[in-house]
Amino acid sequence: MKRFFSVEDVENVDVLVEEALQLKQNPLSKNDLGKGKTLGLVFLNSSLRTRMSTQKAAQNLGLNTIVLNANQEAWSWEFEDGAIMNNTTVEHIKDAANVLSQYCDIIGIRCFAGLTNKEEDTSEKVYSLFEKFATVPVISLESATLHPLQSLADCITIKENLPVNKKPKVVLSWAPHIKPLPHAVGNSFTQWMNQSDYDFVITHPEGLELDTQFTQGASIEHYQEKALENADFVYLKNWSSFRDYGKMPIVENDWMLTPEKLLTTNNAKIMHCLPVRRNVEVSDALLDSENALIYQQANNRTYAAQIVLQKILESNEKA
Amino acid sequence: MKRFFSVEDVENVDVLVEEALQLKQNPLSKNDLGKGKTLGLVFLNSSLRTRMSTQKAAQNLGLNTIVLNANQEAWSWEFEDGAIMNNTTVEHIKDAANVLSQYCDIIGIRCFAGLTNKEEDTSEKVYSLFEKFATVPVISLESATLHPLQSLADCITIKENLPVNKKPKVVLSWAPHIKPLPHAVGNSFTQWMNQSDYDFVITHPEGLELDTQFTQGASIEHYQEKALENADFVYLKNWSSFRDYGKMPIVENDWMLTPEKLLTTNNAKIMHCLPVRRNVEVSDALLDSENALIYQQANNRTYAAQIVLQKILESNEKA
């Protein structure tokens, strides 16, 4: 593996999930692989799970980590090619990416969607520029449109909880929130589910369609109740409008997931990438129930990051 | 040891101090104990000594450390059980504690008193919730009411400076400050001194009584001059009113410690947990004198943290 930006960088999702599960059995088995090498983690946005799990993964591989909170600790970045930098930005992303590559063998970067400029977000302007100018492998710690480490952890978690003798039905359900959120987790989960042979359904209010470049082939059902029937896994996630970009259309029905809504499911497991707005997106009764897989998902973030870092290190070694 | 929140989590203070002193002689003697394990340090407030000394202690044990400045780097936390999270808090402490436990073998957390809600501070709302939901051992890096790593370092420092052939007299003296401060250091030092067989006296202006749940059994003397007589150690620390919670009553007399006030002591050693407001709490003449133990206290923070981490790691190993 030379990069990790989306599911398209994975040769075979099933095999990667299986390898992650093996590694989870013995996390320190390749504790020397990263010796003398450095992972740079660059955050343009807040992070708890990604920050912690990726550091933990690196430690398990004997890889040194240097964290950079780019906006707080370093300099604000210019993204325009050819810009006359006579304003507030202090360093061009071209220089930052090139320079960070001098100190790191792998760089992870987090750069959320700004939700104000659809074209910039959709084209992954920040991530693409960073990767273009970096001279070492880059992995996404969540970009404007995708969150592949989360999706890989989600796939690992589903694999650990497969129903017996049944093709699993996985539902991605839009959930209410109080402010407009990016589409990355929804897009990304859809992408990875499209690679599986699970029965996958997305449910969301009309007007809240995800970008079709990620949903292609996925079933979409606007009635949450109908979508939930016989579900084995329900993944809750809010996102803002893609069509009316970054806006929050008024949603009439109550989309919060509650125990009542679970009655028609196959005693479905509840998934969320966290942080979750409790009793807004999902009720406490579900999040605190045995059906919730949320902490197992968080736990699997370590092994998702670790298998990706391992693949990149091994691929570099061969090169 | 399964947790470290207060002196009550210590089986025998004398033995723990003695073990810390032995470890100080050879800090790298158990450099493999933490191998492959991770300490998470979560700061909801500023920190210099605790941040540095605990990382140093972890390094001495071969334990990896991941630092999280929770408010700056991650998400603001919700503390209310059952809250409908439709406001500014982004992640419930329940989820944060559970998630951090997925990546860490031990978690240290710093959460100062807010000094606005007496009941919340006194009940250790934040610390208790965090510990309740964490699934790994938690240690206090200073909570609303106590600062046990500081007190353990203070006990180590006193042990290293015991007067010869004399039962030591230790005085905890309230000191002036320009803004209301928490009671944690005062409460905690009192708790640990109450476990010793030293002659221990607290002196403070009337109206500035500490919480009796911590002072119980300790001598209180409102005349600083009288309290200082024949003292071997004077520990200076400001705290705000506990009765009129978080307020600063007008204090008429000058409580700043000066060389003149030391004349009736037994050439007392000067202690302070730092940071210290020089020439407000204590005069430069004392802080810069040979009597000051302030840097030795800071140094012993490493061994206090290290012996606690060691005990928890060893206790986990047995489990």
Place this chain on the structure above:
Amino acid sequence: MKRFFSVEDVENVDVLVEEALQLKQNPLSKNDLGKGKTLGLVFLNSSLRTRMSTQKAAQNLGLNTIVLNANQEAWSWEFEDGAIMNNTTVEHIKDAANVLSQYCDIIGIRCFAGLTNKEEDTSEKVYSLFEKFATVPVISLESATLHPLQSLADCITIKENLPVNKKPKVVLSWAPHIKPLPHAVGNSFTQWMNQSDYDFVITHPEGLELDTQFTQGASIEHYQEKALENADFVYLKNWSSFRDYGKMPIVENDWMLTPEKLLTTNNAKIMHCLPVRRNVEVSDALLDSENALIYQQANNRTYAAQIVLQKILESNEKA
């Protein structure tokens, strides 16, 4: 080496550069030298290159690193001796330096010029006080007047790019900027060049003279065009007025370096410490050309830091 504040702390620049180049061939050759030891990196200002390269250097030496963003994570410092600390500063630099020395074997500190008080900056008030009160070796991560790790990296880079059979001509050229900047990089590069046997010329608009204590002996040429003739290296850097301290005098001519200006040079290499204001200080056409050494300079920051840390560790070992 016992400290690293300026070129004056280096016995022989040529030898140090040569040793750094050897170490670059085999960066992990002394991977055990720092075992069990701790480097503290204290930032009072932003940092990317210094932050990353010094951590990388420490890792290469097996040295643990603890980073402290002093203003964000700890307490604001008091610098006045004898101050009655009844205002906004919370901890005296005396105490901070002494305390940090309890946890670290070497401390690096970054403290930029404030550009408002010439005397304070020129006397290196902050750095001097920190070093005075620290009880372990201190290295500069850029102080008010000097940036020696940058200059050492610059010397390494020049050595790697020497013209054949020609005494190299090195030009330090003032470059335009949109806000007043410190003099540290300009002063420091001048200091190190004055130790070399290169042909060294400084060019800047009249009124923008650097402090003569650093320029002494260096040629100064106010016509950029004339200075550039036959140059092998052109180092671009902005600084504000030293005479009219911290101000930006109006500069009539266009001092931005462009390809046209390079025509009279000996196909000069372009150097800049970064971050660079593209198309203000230097044009993209040069920064993105093969003549640019900017990323090589950034890369050599690691080996500059590593050879300095190595010298200090070795010197401590002997002691």
